[in-house]
Amino acid sequence: MLRLLAPLALLPASAFAAGNLPTLGGIPVDFILFATTLLGVALFHHATLYVALAGLVTISLYKVLFTGFKAGAGVAGLVSHIGHEWVIIANLFCLLTGFALLARHFEKSHVPVILPKYLPDDWKGGFVMLIMVFVLSSFLDNIAAALIGGAMAHQLFKGKVHVGFLAAIVAASNAGGSGSVVGDTTTTMMWIDGISPLIVIDAYVAATVALLIIAYFGARQQHAYSPIIKNTHAHIRVDWGRIFIVATMLVMAMGTNITVNVKFPELADHFPFIGVAVWAAIILTIPVRRHDWELLPETIKGSVFLLSLVLCASLMPVEELPPASWQSAFTLGFVSAVFDNIPLTALALRQGGFDWGFLAYAVGFGGSMLWFGSSAGVALSNMYPEAKSAANWLKHGWHVPLAYVVGFFVMLAVLGWHPDSGHKKVAAPLAAEASSTSTAPAQ
Numbered sequence: 001m002l003r004l005l006a007p008l009a010l011l012p013a014s015a016f017a018a019g020n021l022p023t024l025g026g027i028p029v030d031f032i033l034f035a036t037t038l039l040g041v042a043l044f045h046h047a048t049l050y051v052a053l054a055g056l057v058t059i060s061l062y063k064v065l066f067t068g069f070k071a072g073a074g075v076a077g078l079v080s081h082i083g084h085e086w087v088i089i090a091n092l093f094c095l096l097t098g099f100a101l102l103a104r105h106f107e108k109s110h111v112p113v114i115l116p117k118y119l120p121d122d123w124k125g126g127f128v129m130l131i132m133v134f135v136l137s138s139f140l141d142n143i144a145a146a147l148i149g150g151a152m153a154h155q156l157f158k159g160k161v162h163v164g165f166l167a168a169i170v171a172a173s174n175a176g177g178s179g180s181v182v183g184d185t186t187t188t189m190m191w192i193d194g195i196s197p198l199i200v201i202d203a204y205v206a207a208t209v210a211l212l213i214i215a216y217f218g219a220r221q222q223h224a225y226s227p228i229i230k231n232t233h234a235h236i237r238v239d240w241g242r243i244f245i246v247a248t249m250l251v252m253a254m255g256t257n258i259t260v261n262v263k264f265p266e267l268a269d270h271f272p273f274i275g276v277a278v279w280a281a282i283i284l285t286i287p288v289r290r291h292d293w294e295l296l297p298e299t300i301k302g303s304v305f306l307l308s309l310v311l312c313a314s315l316m317p318v319e320e321l322p323p324a325s326w327q328s329a330f331t332l333g334f335v336s337a338v339f340d341n342i343p344l345t346a347l348a349l350r351q352g353g354f355d356w357g358f359l360a361y362a363v364g365f366g367g368s369m370l371w372f373g374s375s376a377g378v379a380l381s382n383m384y385p386e387a388k389s390a391a392n393w394l395k396h397g398w399h400v401p402l403a404y405v406v407g408f409f410v411m412l413a414v415l416g417w418h419p420d421s422g423h424k425k426v427a428a429p430l431a432a433e434a435s436s437t438s439t440a441p442a443q
Contacts, residue, residue: 030059030063033062034312037056052308052312056309056311056312060315069081071084088193091273092303092306096306097296097300097303098282099140099278101292102144102250103143104291105246105289106136107151112151115152116152123220125156129156130218133169133172133176136149136176137172138182142176142183142184142374142376145183146376149172150169156229158226158229161225161226161384162396163392163393164221164398165221167399168400169218170368172215174374175208175365178207181197182250185306186342189342190345195356195420202360205407205410206358209410213399213402249282255277260274309342313344324348324352324353332366333363337369337370338370344363352421354420355419355420362408369397369401371390
């Protein structure tokens with residue numbers, strides 16, 4: 001990466017104050033560094049944290065030395081930029097770590113073990129199980145929903161799970177999270193950024209169509225490969241204390257966000273209210289059940305990785321991107337199958353002008369097309385190593401890209417494309433004002 005910076009070393013940062021960013025092949029160097037970081041994440045799965053941190057340091061150093069930031073030049077500009085982004089980063093960090101504990105409580109509530117006894121005995125058992133994963137992902141993190149689905153499949157099919165069905169589990173979890181602001185990190189980012197949950201929920205039009213396609217073909221594949229074998233688990237009881245903890249965390253998170261955005265919108269950008277509410281719920285429920293604190297070290301590591309990519313995306317000159325359109329949203333679905341959808345969402349939010357229901361579906365479900373295209377796919381592949389083959393995933397999970405395309409265009413036909421032109425309407429005039437101030441002649 002640093003080799004890309006060498007030709008720019010002789011150019012002063014002030015040379016780019018008017019927006020003439022240095023390019024290679026017509027592409028701003030910022031985006032080349034960002035794409036290189038994402039490519040490194042995709043290729044080096046065992047060193048993703050270090051790749052993301054290296055990318056963040058390189059991009060930050062490049063902007064400090066050569067182009068500056070919207071908030072100013074040099075180190076002062078970087079500090080100002082971080083000061084502007086810290087609330088989003090803090091909220092996401094608290095939610096990512098808190099929801100990891102939430103998912104473990106739901107898993108230990110015994111609900112995932114009891115659910116299979118309500119499934120049909122033929123191929124429709126797998127079909128209904130995928131619908132369950134979809135529903136679970138609407139209020140749990142999609143990673144947790146995929147792992148619960150993987151655990152249920154291991155039990156129902158005695159460990160003999162078809163790769164096509166594994167792809168369907170990942171796709172069902174991503175589809176379920178795509179229309180819920182608590183079901184996927186990308187939709188949570190939209191929620192934190194001020195986008196209404198009622199707009200994001202539009203994604204379920206496409207996600208439901210996609211679910212029916214992948215559930216039908218995935219269940220048929222699994223039934224032909226290894227039919228369902230059920231146990232009644234009549235002796236297992238639901239742990240309602242853990243269900244209470246899950247409900248408390250979700251209610252406090254959603255209630256706080258709604259209250260702040262409705263009654264105190266001017267404070268939303270100055271303090272991480274949602275994240276603090278989630279951790280307040282965790283602390284208040286300590287007497288109810290013990291939280292699995294041992295999850296936190298690995299969860300924190302994963303959160304730092306994701307937030308490093310979010311910060312990288314926040315440094316990009318989004319004004320240089322093509323205008324937001326349904327075509328670009330559709331394309332982002334395929335891009336998210338290769339690159340992490342978190343930074344792609346961060347870029348789209350900074351750019352503004354998307355129909356957020358379409359974007360939520362595209363970046364959420366699109367990552368299902370390859371096993372490493374989403375965190376849910378990576379997590380499930382750790383449980384089933386045979387899924388760690390892009391060729392096998394595409395061969396047996398062919399119904400996932402089909403479902404993505406069909407779902408997207410059904411949604412386009414039913415709802416139409418309605419871009420949110422007002423999003424970022426405050427940031428745009430401020431940026432223009434700052435630009436005019438910096439270029440105005442001295443009085």
